[in-house]
Amino acid sequence: MKCEVCKKEKAIVKLYHLNKVIGKRCFLRYFERKVLREIRRWKLVKEGEKIVVATSGGKDSLTALFLMKKFFPKNEVIAIAINEGIRGYRDETLKNVRKYCDAWKIPYFIFSFEEEFGFGLDSIAREKGSRICSYCGVLRRYLINKKARELKAKKVVVGHNLDDEVQSILMNVFRNDLLNLLKLGPIAGILKSTKFIPRVKPLRKMYEREIMVYALLNGIYAPHRACPYVKFSYRDKVRNLLNEYEWENPGTKIKILKAFDDFFLKHKNKWKFPKHIPTCKFCGEPSSTEICKACRIIRELDKLK
Amino acid sequence: MLVKRFGERALEVKVKKRRKIKKILKQLGIDLKNYVILKNGEVVLEEEYVSNNDEIELIPVASGG
Numbered sequence: 001m002k003c004e005v006c007k008k009e010k011a012i013v014k015l016y017h018l019n020k021v022i023g024k025r026c027f028l029r030y031f032e033r034k035v036l037r038e039i040r041r042w043k044l045v046k047e048g049e050k051i052v053v054a055t056s057g058g059k060d061s062l063t064a065l066f067l068m069k070k071f072f073p074k075n076e077v078i079a080i081a082i083n084e085g086i087r088g089y090r091d092e093t094l095k096n097v098r099k100y101c102d103a104w105k106i107p108y109f110i111f112s113f114e115e116e117f118g119f120g121l122d123s124i125a126r127e128k129g130s131r132i133c134s135y136c137g138v139l140r141r142y143l144i145n146k147k148a149r150e151l152k153a154k155k156v157v158v159g160h161n162l163d164d165e166v167q168s169i170l171m172n173v174f175r176n177d178l179l180n181l182l183k184l185g186p187i188a189g190i191l192k193s194t195k196f197i198p199r200v201k202p203l204r205k206m207y208e209r210e211i212m213v214y215a216l217l218n219g220i221y222a223p224h225r226a227c228p229y230v231k232f233s234y235r236d237k238v239r240n241l242l243n244e245y246e247w248e249n250p251g252t253k254i255k256i257l258k259a260f261d262d263f264f265l266k267h268k269n270k271w272k273f274p275k276h277i278p279t280c281k282f283c284g285e286p287s288s289t290e291i292c293k294a295c296r297i298i299r300e301l302d303k304l305k
Numbered sequence: 306m307l308v309k310r311f312g313e314r315a316l317e318v319k320v321k322k323r324r325k326i327k328k329i330l331k332q333l334g335i336d337l338k339n340y341v342i343l344k345n346g347e348v349v350l351e352e353e354y355v356s357n358n359d360e361i362e363l364i365p366v367a368s369g370g
Contacts, residue, residue: 001352012348013341021350163367209366212341216348216364223311223364239367247338 005030013213017251024217031214035067035202042186044200045072045155052153052197054144055079055101055108057093059215059222060159062100064203066218068157069104079108080147082140085120089227096222111147113139117298124301125229133233135297141199142294146285148197158188160201163208166253167238169260174238182268184260190268193277195286205257306355308333309362310340320357327351330363339366 001011001021009023015030022030039045045068053068055061068077081097083090094110101108114120117139125132148156165184172181183189188199203211215222230236246252279285280292287293308316308330318329326344330337330351337351340363344353355361 001350011350014350024348209341212364212366213348216341216343225312226367243338243367 013210015210016246017207017254019250027213028217031206031210032067032070034205036071038186038205039071039202042200044186044202045075045157047072048075049154050076050152051078051155051157052144052148052151053077053079053157054148054159054199055081055097056159057081057096057222058159058224059212059220060161060164060203060208062096062159062220062222063211063215063218064157064159065100065106066104066215066220067202069106077106078151078153079106080144080151081108081110082143083110083112083114083120084136084140085113085122086227086229087122089225093222093224096224100220100222109147109151111143113143116143117301119301121229132229133235136229138293138297142285142292145195145197145199149195153197156197156199158199158201159203159211161203161206161208161211162253162257163239163242165201165204166256167235167242169256170238170242171234182264185265185268193286195277195279205254207253306357307360309360310335311363311365320355320359323354323356325351326353326355326361329355335363340364341366 003009003011003023003026004020005022005026009025011021011023013027014021045051049072051068051072053061053065055065065077065079068075079097079101081094083094097108097110100106112120121132121136124135128135144156168184169181172178172184186201186204188201189196192198206214242253277286278288278290280287280295281290282295283292285292285294291299306318306320306329308318316333318333320329326342326349327337342349342351342353343362343364344355345360346362
């Protein structure tokens with residue numbers, strides 16, 4: 001089969017949402033142009049900015065890291081990875097962080113829950129059960145923001161893809177959580193603060209499958225086991241639902257994102273939010289409540305000891 | 306022909322004559338929508354033909370960020 005774009009090369013991948021088969025060169029051009037367009041549209045990264053890429057060692061964040069280095073060669077790019085303490089999972093993916101950062105000559109730091117908070121996720125999983133994923137997410141984002149700020153980064157780049165973004169949109173719609181819905185978008189969050197390093201998502205329009213193909217074509221081979229706690233996550237159920245629907249109705253995910261961008265992002269500025277962000281009375285990090293979520297979790301877990 | 310899937314034991318499949326990957330994998334009960342296909346290390350479509358000497362690797366699409 002020939003590529004439907006150039007009509008010359010052998011087709012190697014099907015873009016289901018466009019109902020097109022495409023060759024290697026045309027695919028790489030399509031992918032990179034689409035990511036660059038998203039970066040430029042929302043001004044996600046500027047020339048010369050120091051950026052931190054939150055890297056888990058999976059295909060999405062490694063692709064984001066690869067592209068930041070490629071698109072912004074003059075920028076200082078640093079990778080940070082978080083070891084939550086999930087044995088048999090995180091220790092495996094961190095090998096990829098070391099491997100590719102060494103190969104691409106990108107400096108990296110690995111921070112662990114154990115060192116920063118005094119416990120790893122495995123040690124609290126039994127008590128916390130299905131809530132373990134929200135604990136993990138809160139503490140991970142807290143640590144990434146704090147460390148990015150200490151490294152004096154201007155932006156944190158994350159590898160969130162179209163699938164991730166649309167799952168989040170649906171989860172918040174299903175829960176009628178308007179505030180969290182408004183926090184989504186190409187630049188996460190609503191309020192600005194010198195203590196919040198903006199978290200940007202250059203891959204948010206790319207299907208997970210497209211990222212996997214792009215990664216493989218660029219020599220990034222990073223398959224790994226699923227997180228052992230995925231069975232507790234609400235997200236996993238939404239993912240399966242969405243995948244089934246997308247398979248029968250290709251293009252659903254990109255249409256949901258477009259609807260979100262067209263409606264919510266336009267109206268985000270019309271919502272009234274407090275101008276001043278309070279800080280946590282324990283750690284001094286930005287927090288909408290007297291004690292931030294991370295400190296509440298840490299104090300709760302301290303009581304379990 | 307060897308069929309490899311990450312985290313699982315490789316399968317040895319006898320392919321008597323050239324056949325499309327998707328037909329072989331359908332017979333094995335493998336759901337293609339969850340995978341990107343490599344034939345001898347190269348990304349290929351499911352319509353690609355394979356013979357007994359080829360090695361197929363199925364890379365799961367949903368594999369974390």
